[in-house]
Amino acid sequence: MSCLHIKNLKVSFSTPLGLLKAVDGVSLDHVDGETLALVGETGCGKSVIARSVMGILPDNAVLEGEIYYEEQNLLKMSEGELAVIRGKEIGIVFQNPSLALNPVHSIGRQIAEPLIVHDRMKKKEALLRAVKLLEKMRFEEAEKHSRMFPFQFSGGMNQRVLIAASVVADPKLLIADEPTKGLDAALKARIVEELEIVKRFNGTSILLITHDFDLAEKLSDRIAIMYAGEILEISPLKDFFSQQMHPYSQALLKSLPDRGFVPIPGASPSMLNPPEGCKFHPRCPFMREICTRRRPSLVKIGGREVRCVIYT
Numbered sequence: 001m002s003c004l005h006i007k008n009l010k011v012s013f014s015t016p017l018g019l020l021k022a023v024d025g026v027s028l029d030h031v032d033g034e035t036l037a038l039v040g041e042t043g044c045g046k047s048v049i050a051r052s053v054m055g056i057l058p059d060n061a062v063l064e065g066e067i068y069y070e071e072q073n074l075l076k077m078s079e080g081e082l083a084v085i086r087g088k089e090i091g092i093v094f095q096n097p098s099l100a101l102n103p104v105h106s107i108g109r110q111i112a113e114p115l116i117v118h119d120r121m122k123k124k125e126a127l128l129r130a131v132k133l134l135e136k137m138r139f140e141e142a143e144k145h146s147r148m149f150p151f152q153f154s155g156g157m158n159q160r161v162l163i164a165a166s167v168v169a170d171p172k173l174l175i176a177d178e179p180t181k182g183l184d185a186a187l188k189a190r191i192v193e194e195l196e197i198v199k200r201f202n203g204t205s206i207l208l209i210t211h212d213f214d215l216a217e218k219l220s221d222r223i224a225i226m227y228a229g230e231i232l233e234i235s236p237l238k239d240f241f242s243q244q245m246h247p248y249s250q251a252l253l254k255s256l257p258d259r260g261f262v263p264i265p266g267a268s269p270s271m272l273n274p275p276e277g278c279k280f281h282p283r284c285p286f287m288r289e290i291c292t293r294r295r296p297s298l299v300k301i302g303g304r305e306v307r308c309v310i311y312t
């Protein structure tokens with residue numbers, strides 16, 4: 001069974017310079033219990049997908065397509081219905097931890113919040129559950145830490161707190177948007193450990209949004225590569241790392257410091273005036289004439305999907 005189905009999602013923003021296509025026909029089937037990594041360079045539309053699923057896009061966004069969570073179309077739900085799903089069924093960890101925490105509430109209180117709001121649990125019981133969760137997440141001195149405030153913690157510790165808060169109500173799906181961005185290696189390892197605990201003990205499905213291939217490799221079952229608002233490849237993790245199918249995936253991996261450090265020629269395309277045909281064609285070493293005028297569709301090959309004329 002699949003818990004999240006995204007069908008032909010298109011999100012554009014009206015801007016003073018024209019219409020910006022942030023997400024341009026994305027389809028994804030997120031299977032129950034799996035961790036799917038969504039990887040792509042900055043500005044390619046990853047967070048906009050997360051925000052579309054949560055129903056928290058700004059007013060200048062125009063959205064088309066369908067997003068099903070357990071057979072219910074989220075885009076047809078009222079704000080009240082969505083509020084129930086958010087936090088309880090689907091948890092999210094945002095990109096910026098310091099903005100997401102409330103400075104006047106203790107760490108324990110912030111973690112307990114969804115239990116008090118959604119499950120109408122008594123405050124004392126919810127706080128006890130928050131401490132238990134911190135213990136499970138291997139926080140040292142969980143009880144003491146639960147009485148502290150966000151400003152007493154480092155950014156990395158607050159990120160760990162946010163992950164705890166996002167899973168306290170035991171959501172079926174967790175969307176983690178850049179959960180390790182800006183963290184040092186030691187804290188990154190703790191976040192990986194924390195997400196592994198969430199996967200293993202709660203069976204939570206995770207949509208992991210990241211730039212970091214190491215993180216994707218450690219945690220995910222499948223990897224989806226995004227470029228300029230489109231998905232160019234979806235592959236099981238092992239297959240992806242043994243051979244990437246799309247020329248962009250190949251180039252992206254080779255550009256990493258520990259995998260060759262070969263820069264991808266050219267620049268990321270403008271989202272306001274993207275290239276005709278395949279959006280990657282101006283930078284592609286295998287470009288043919290047809291790539292300049294026809295946008296390839298995503299084709300299934302075995303357990304993989306790829307959007308490139310080479311495979312059609």
Ligand SMILES: Nc1ncnc2c1ncn2[C@@H]1O[C@H](COP(=O)(O)OP(=O)(O)OP(=O)(O)O)[C@@H](O)[C@H]1O
Nearest residue numbers: 013020022041042043044045046047048049058271
């Ligand atoms: N409210 C908005 N108005 C106009 N454009 C927007 C708005 N929000 C996002 N965008 C644009 O949509 C595109 C996709 O943004 P998004 O935040 O999803 O990128 P991302 O892949 O998450 O990047 P990063 O890795 O840097 O977080 C970008 O070009 C961004 O500038």
Ligand SMILES: [Mg+2]
Nearest residue numbers: 046047048095
């Ligand atoms: Mg983002």
